[in-house]
Amino acid sequence: MQLTISQLSKQYRRDFWGLRDFDLELGSGVIGLLGPNGAGKSTLIRMLATITQPSAGTIQWNGTDIVKSPDTLRAVLGYLPQDFGVYPNLSGLEFLEYMAAIKGLDARSARRRIDELLTVVNLVHAAKRPLGGYSGGMKQRIGIAQALLNDPQLLIVDEPTVGLDPEERVRFRNLLSDLSGERIILLSTHIVSDVEATATEIVVINHGRKLQHAAPEKLLQLLEGQVWQWIVPSETLPALKQKHIVSGTVRRADGVQVRVVSASAPSPEAQPVPPSLEDVYLHLVSQNGARQ
Numbered sequence: 327m328q329l330t331i332s333q334l335s336k337q338y339r340r341d342f343w344g345l346r347d348f349d350l351e352l353g354s355g356v357i358g359l360l361g362p363n364g365a366g367k368s369t370l371i372r373m374l375a376t377i378t379q380p381s382a383g384t385i386q387w388n389g390t391d392i393v394k395s396p397d398t399l400r401a402v403l404g405y406l407p408q409d410f411g412v413y414p415n416l417s418g419l420e421f422l423e424y425m426a427a428i429k430g431l432d433a434r435s436a437r438r439r440i441d442e443l444l445t446v447v448n449l450v451h452a453a454k455r456p457l458g459g460y461s462g463g464m465k466q467r468i469g470i471a472q473a474l475l476n477d478p479q480l481l482i483v484d485e486p487t488v489g490l491d492p493e494e495r496v497r498f499r500n501l502l503s504d505l506s507g508e509r510i511i512l513l514s515t516h517i518v519s520d521v522e523a524t525a526t527e528i529v530v531i532n533h534g535r536k537l538q539h540a541a542p543e544k545l546l547q548l549l550e551g552q553v554w555q556w557i558v559p560s561e562t563l564p565a566l567k568q569k570h571i572v573s574g575t576v577r578r579a580d581g582v583q584v585r586v587v588s589a590s591a592p593s594p595e596a597q598p599v600p601p602s603l604e605d606v607y608l609h610l611v612s613q614n615g616a617r618q
Contacts, residue, residue: 358521
C-alpha cells in the first residue's frame with residue numbers, strides 16, 4: 327500500500343495558506359506527524375480523510391487520485407478526529423453498532439468485529455455502560471474501536487492523547503503500536519513523546535510546510551555534537567534563552583541544569599550530550615522562519 331502526496335496546498339484566504347507545496351510518500355508503519363499547534367497538521371489530515379478538498383496538488387492512494395475518486399480511500403479509511411464526540415446516553419456496544427451500520431457492515435459481521443475490537447481496546451467490561459460515564463482514555467479507546475470497524479488500511483488519529491493522564495497516554499500509545507503492521511497509521515500530534523514512543527517514521531511540519539521526513543535515528547543524527555548541558559545561575563537563564571534554543575531545564579541546589587542546542591559550545595563549562603527528538607524538533611521549528 328502506498329500514499330503519495332504531491333505539491334499539496336490549501337489556501338484559506340488570499341494571503342493565508344494552511345498548507346503549501348507539501349510532498350510526502352508513505353508506506354506501512356506508524357508515521358508521526360509532528361508540529362506545533364497551527365502548523366498545518368489538521369489541514370493535511372482533513373484532506374487525507376477526504377473531508378476537505380485541496381486548493382492544488384494531488385493525493386494518490388495506490389495510484390488512484392482520491393480527490394477525483396474519494397470512495398477508493400474511504401472504503402479502507404479509519405479516522406479518529408481531534409474533536410471526536412460520543413453519544414453520552416448510548417453504551418459503548420450500542421455506539422459501535424450504530425457506527426458499524428453507518429459504515430455499511432452487515433449485522434452478523436458487525437457483531438463479530440465489535441466483539442474483537444472491544445477486546446483489543448480493553449473495554450469488554452465497560453461495553454454496556456453509557457459513554458457519558460467513560461473516562462477520557464476510555465473515550466479515546468472507543469474512538470479507536472470505531473475507526474477500526476472496517477479494518478482500515480489507513481488509520482488517521484489527530485492529537486489522540488490531548489487531555490489524557492500519563493497512564494492513559496502510555497496505554498493509548500501502546501495500543502497504536504500493537505495495531506501497526508500491514509497498515510499505515512498516521513499519528514498527528516504536537517507531543518514529541520507520543521511519536522518518540524510509537525513512530526517508525528517522523529514528519530516534522532511547521533507553517534504548512536514539511537521540514538523533515540525520516541526515521542527517528544536519522545533525525546537524531548542531524549544534531550550530533552550540537553547539544554550541550556551545564557549548570558548556570560538561575561538569574562542568567564532569561565538571557566540564555568534569548569541567545570540559544572534551551573530544550574530543557576532542571577532546578578538544582580547549585581543552580582539550573584540547562585540543555586542547549588548550539589552548533590558550537592555555548593559556554594566553556596558546557597559538555598556535549600546525545601541529542602533527543604525534543605532537541606531536534608525544537609531546532610527544526612525554530613529554524614523554520616515566518617509563515618508564507
